[in-house]
Amino acid sequence: MSATVNSPTGVDGATHGAASRQYGAYIDGREEAPASGEYFATQDPFTGKDWAQIARCTSADVDAAVASSKEAFASWSRLRPSQRGKVLRKFADAIVANADRLAEIERRDNGKLAAEVNAQVRYLGDYFHYYAGLADKVQSAVIPTDKDGVFAYTVFEPKGVVAIITPWNSPLTLTSWKLAPALAAGCTAVIKPSEFTSASMIELAAIATDAGIPPGVINVITGLGQEVGEPLVAHPGVAHIGFTGGEVAGQKIYEAAARGLKTVTLELGGKSPNIVFDDADLDQAVKGIVSGIFAATGQTCQAGSRLLVQDSIHDEVVRRLIDFISDAKIGDPADLTTQIGPVATKPQFDKIMSYIELAKQEGATLAYGGKARSEIGSGQFIEPTIFTGVENSMRVAQEEIFGPVLSVIRFTDEEDAVRIGNDIAYGLAAGVWTQSLKRTMYVTDRLKAGTIYVNNYRATSFTSPFGGFKRSGIGRESGPDAIKDYLDVKTVWLSSDLDVPNPFIRR
Incomplete structure (x- = not known):
């Protein structure tokens, strides 16, 4: 045949x-x-x-x-x-x-x-x-x-x-x-x-x-x-x-x-909030942010694609994040030193690029990245992309993109962080960065997510249940x-x- x-x-x-x-x-x-x-x-x-x-x-x-x-x-x-x-x-x-x-x-x-x-x-x-x-x-x-x-x-x-x-x-x-x-x-x-x-x-x-x-x-x-x-x-x-x-x-x-x-x-799916409070160890929090959204080129279900940052440290976190990610090596995934590989499929590549354009149209500020890297390999590469000035009601904040696109959203206090974190149709995961046990307990008790990471992100184990709330x-x-x-x-x-x-x- x-x-x-x-x-x-x-x-x-x-x-x-x-x-x-x-x-x-x-x-x-x-x-x-x-x-x-x-x-x-x-x-x-x-x-x-x-x-x-x-x-x-x-x-x-x-x-x-x-x-x-x-x-x-x-x-x-x-x-x-x-x-x-x-x-x-x-x-x-x-x-x-x-x-x-x-x-x-x-x-x-x-x-x-x-x-x-x-x-x-x-x-x-x-x-x-x-x-x-x-x-x-x-x-x-x-x-x-x-x-x-x-x-x-x-x-x-x-x-x-x-x-x-x-x-x-x-x-x-x-x-x-x-x-x-x-x-x-x-x-x-x-x-x-x-x-x-x-x-x-x-x-x-x-x-x-x-x-x-x-x-x-x-x-x-x-x-x-x-x-x-x-x-x-x-x-x-x-x-x-x-x-x-x-x-x-x-x-x-x-x-x-x-x-x-x-x-x-x-x-x-998921649109998980990664929440950074003003008492967090910012060096470690930045690593957790990167792990949550730019590891695996953002193609993970529990991706921390919404970064919620307390007002008083917002600018500092964004600056440190851009400094950290600007040195990331993009290239051949077979090279053990590569940190960001290609988007897995051409339809997914096109979808991610369309959301980057949509975020600009919605009024978000492109703080870093946002470009396709056509000179690398097949050209199916997208720079780590960071948007600031994002409102949680924007589509870029509400819809799963499944790519290296991060929406940065400001919040004022614990109650505001929980409100924004839960204001989504999904509930797969969440991250919390703080040194305060009291704050940890308050926030983790109120977040609606199947897995909550405190001062870490994107871990799984055969011993631990994994799944989501809501959609x-x-x-x-x-x-x-x-x-x-x-x-x-x-x-x-x-x-x-x-x-x-x-x-x-x-x-």
């Missing part, structure tokens, strides 16, 4: 050069050509050139993947939890052994800094080890009921086939946040990565098979959202959906899941309770009565 190459955006079908690797879908323990026979090119954001071809799957591939995972579920779910844990430990070790290769693939797909992605991928081994250890520690309970003659207890059972849908900014990490607890719970998974960053997911599935994960436990289908994502979410064989991505897509997934009465975990999502990932999202609770009533009571009356 001949292969057709199309662009990931499905707009112009253009390619930028010969692709060196062709990836099929990964179904039932092996790579397979898509039912359509078609492939599309994926580009390296730094060079702008094609480096691989990705299978353009359809609903037929969705059906095959779900059927494979459903069949595998029958045996995987029946393994003793400790047995699943042993298999997951081997998988964790295999991820670490292949970390350099996985990191290189992910860097080529989305332009993430090698210095960050190398460490990120190695850390995934810890995620799988953590949930491997947790697999046999989900304990049921004996219920002390108020009924005579009965003995009641609960049992946790895996939900079934889980659909995992992830974005392009950190595909391996954000998939693992869902995959590790799902597999530990006894579920099987069909993964749909972003069409821009699919290659590393195929490689991960192959590593899983080599490490002893049975065929069908992890399947990967690639392609466009409307061609495979929508059929996957709507598939009657899928019991639960785990999604990380934009608010609009998350809402559509939630609506589709509701039609099938399926459970979901949704980690969506930032539903549910939590990571931490000991995340495994319960993939389990159903069954209650069993055992009768010790010698005679059945009156059958016409509820006990």
Whole structure:
């Protein structure tokens, strides 16, 4: 069957050069050509050139993947939890052994800094080890009921086939946040990565098979959202959906899941406030501001894209911030000394540039940056950009940009900071910089956000729940309770009565 190459955006079908690797879908323990026979090119954001071809799957591939995972579920779910844990430990070790290769693939797909992605991928081994250890520690309970003659207890059972849908900014990490607890719970998974960053997911599935994960436990289908994502979410064989991505897509997934009465975990957008008070250590606060918005080129869900600064130190913080960021090295993400890499996709690059122009039109003051760096690599680079004079009602302050654009907003006191911080549709994260414990407690008690960083920013761990309030999502990932999202609770009533009571009356 001949292969057709199309662009990931499905707009112009253009390619930028010969692709060196062709990836099929990964179904039932092996790579397979898509039912359509078609492939599309994926580009390296730094060079702008094609480096691989990705299978353009359809609903037929969705059906095959779900059927494979459903069949595998029958045996995987029946393994003793400790047995699943042993298999997951081997998988964790295999991820670490292949970390350099996985990191290189992910860097080529989305332009993430090698210095960050190398460490990120190695850390995934810890995620799988953590949930491997947790697999046999989900304990049921004996219920002390108020009924005579009965003995009641609960049992946790895996939900079934889980659909995992992830974005392009950190595909391996954000998939693992869902995959590790799902597999530990006894579920099987069909993964749909972003069409821009699919290659590393195929490689991960192959590593899983080599490490002893049975065929069908992890399947990967690639392609466009409307061609495979929508059929996957709507598939009657899928019991639960785990999604990380934009608010609009998350809402559509939630609506589709509701039609099938399926459970979901949704980690969506953010417009997080990073709040600096007048007693903060400003040297450390500036580092935290940079980490919050300019690390990963601002392409992180918990980005501290609204900088709230107390009036008395506003000018000093902005000056120090510009001095710090002006020395940042922009360039090749493969260079370990690079600090700011390319925007991951051309559509995202265009979106960020449009918001920079919008901020100017709204009356914000461009204090630093704001230009595309067309002379570097593919030209898909944007300078760290700082706007001052921002009102919280402006679109640049209210809407998620997902790029290196910072809105600086003044505030007067704790009450004002909390008011502005919460005056947003999102509630994923927040930062607080202060030396005062009293101020810390006052502000953290009142901010509406799933994660609040005090005198630090942008940390995550497999031990700590992560998720948002309001339109930032539903549910939590990571931490000991995340495994319960993939389990159903069954209650069993055992009768010790010698005679059945009156059958016409509820006990």
